[in-house]
Amino acid sequence: KNEVEQSPQNLTAQEGEFITINCSYSVGISALHWLQQHPGGGIVSLFMLSSGKKKHGRLIATINIQEKHSSLHITASHPRDSAVYICAVISNTGNQFYFGTGTSLTVIP
Amino acid sequence: GAGVSQSPRYKVAKRGQDVALRCDPISGHVSLFWYQQALGQGPEFLTYFQNEAQLDKSGLPSDRFFAERPEGSVSTLKIQRTQQEDSAVYLCASSLVGTGNQPQHFGDGTRLSIL
Numbered sequence: 087k088n089e090v091e092q093s094p095q096n097l098t099a100q101e102g103e104f105i106t107i108n109c110s111y112s113v114g115i116s117a118l119h120w121l122q123q124h125p126g127g128g129i130v131s132l133f134m135l136s137s138g139k140k141k142h143g144r145l146i147a148t149i150n151i152q153e154k155h156s157s158l159h160i161t162a163s164h165p166r167d168s169a170v171y172i173c174a175v176i177s178n179t180g181n182q183f184y185f186g187t188g189t190s191l192t193v194i195p
Numbered sequence: 196g197a198g199v200s201q202s203p204r205y206k207v208a209k210r211g212q213d214v215a216l217r218c219d220p221i222s223g224h225v226s227l228f229w230y231q232q233a234l235g236q237g238p239e240f241l242t243y244f245q246n247e248a249q250l251d252k253s254g255l256p257s258d259r260f261f262a263e264r265p266e267g268s269v270s271t272l273k274i275q276r277t278q279q280e281d282s283a284v285y286l287c288a289s290s291l292v293g294t295g296n297q298p299q300h301f302g303d304g305t306r307l308s309i310l
Contacts, residue, residue, distance in 0.1 A: 174237075
């Protein structure tokens, strides 16, 4: 059983397209993270959310606690956005982190 | 730099050997996490420290896995009698205080290959 499900698994987009990656989770959470992982393993934390919406540059993250769903949007996508995007949640019953399997994004020039 | 540093970056070992993976968290970060990431999968939680105390080790897959953080800073993940299924990237992350409500800073990971 996966506590965190992401969709799509793979996504190819043309440069400039608007991109949406979805995350659904089944546990009660204290926070949700969106992470970016480039080839070679380095992980960068993009957002940490517990409610509402956050924006940083061309990236927007939203969360709906009632529906247990979050989305990551990339506006005006660029080839440098190509990476794996991972959704992770922290349960509200302890220190457990649950990770999605990631969405592999390729943006074509 | 001032980020989380992991060493070695790559480790190749023969089945049955013991390995030790090191994590230097960001200075002053109280919380430290270890994750295992198999190829094509998301990271999976292994263990969590708050200072030198190992508060959660529920993710360690077997008693061959052992982690320590004796002085509340550097941490070592040790795997004894390695097996091929231990091959993965081992990620370390640290955060300033507490767990869920603090952003985590990740190291680049140690890619472990067991032959």
